[in-house]
Amino acid sequence: MITTILWDVDGTLLNFIAAEKAAMKALFKEYGLGECSDERIQRYSQINRKYWERLERGEITKREVLVGRFIEFFEEEGIDISIAQEFNEKYQLRLGDTIVYCDDSLDIIRSLQGKVKQYVVSNGTVAAQTKKLRLSGIGEVMDGIFLSEELGTEKPNIGFFDKVFEAFGEVDKKQILIVGDSLTSDIKGGNNAGIITCWYNPGKKKAAEEYKIDYEITDLHEVYEILFPL
Numbered sequence: 001m002i003t004t005i006l007w008d009v010d011g012t013l014l015n016f017i018a019a020e021k022a023a024m025k026a027l028f029k030e031y032g033l034g035e036c037s038d039e040r041i042q043r044y045s046q047i048n049r050k051y052w053e054r055l056e057r058g059e060i061t062k063r064e065v066l067v068g069r070f071i072e073f074f075e076e077e078g079i080d081i082s083i084a085q086e087f088n089e090k091y092q093l094r095l096g097d098t099i100v101y102c103d104d105s106l107d108i109i110r111s112l113q114g115k116v117k118q119y120v121v122s123n124g125t126v127a128a129q130t131k132k133l134r135l136s137g138i139g140e141v142m143d144g145i146f147l148s149e150e151l152g153t154e155k156p157n158i159g160f161f162d163k164v165f166e167a168f169g170e171v172d173k174k175q176i177l178i179v180g181d182s183l184t185s186d187i188k189g190g191n192n193a194g195i196i197t198c199w200y201n202p203g204k205k206k207a208a209e210e211y212k213i214d215y216e217i218t219d220l221h222e223v224y225e226i227l228f229p230l
């Protein structure tokens with residue numbers, strides 16, 4: 001029986017693409033950088049993904065992700081890279097401004113209150129996530145929030161999960177489910193930690209063999225079947 005859910009936030013409970021788009025468009029306007037087309041955002045998104053994957057493999061630091069992605073993106077777009085650091089700081093706050101739920105995530109987590117313990121496990125920045133979790137109402141539903149920046153280590157590292165389990169006190173890993181959209185951070189992290197994994201895969205992507213995926217869902221409502229099988 002699953003008693004505890006560890007929820008990823010970006011791309012799982014909240015639509016990250018929508019927030020990213022809105023934040024970029026707003027900042028391009030603020031800095032007078034011209035039109036931020038969808039193609040431009042897509043190019044940024046690819047660079048961003050690449051940097052996060054490097055972090056997940058332990059090749060670079062979080063700081064290098066946050067500023068480095070904008071330096072590379074600005075270089076490619078012919079934009080002055082000296083604004084990268086400040087742009088990133090503003091971007092973090094802007095990211096928290098646009099709240100779009102995945103499926104009916106807020107209703108779902110609300111309906112699970114009192115039935116299972118629920119925690120956020122996120123690699124997002126404290127600045128962005130704090131705002132997002134407050135404005136979305138997700139924060140107040142959770143029994144606890146674990147942000148990598150505060151723990152000093154990221155998913156998929158076992159150290160991240162060790163700190164989470166430490167906070168729980170007694171832990172039965174067979175009763176803990178992680179739900180997330182990322183194979184490289186959520187599923188790999190769950191595998192490293194020895195807990196049950198649920199891959200939220202609305203895009204119906206193919207997964208590499210190396211991941212141990214216990215459940216795969218394309219809609220968050222499917223968690224009910226995992227939690228309360230007939």
Ligand SMILES: [Mg+2]
Pocket residue numbers: 008009010011012180181182
């Ligand atoms: Mg995610």
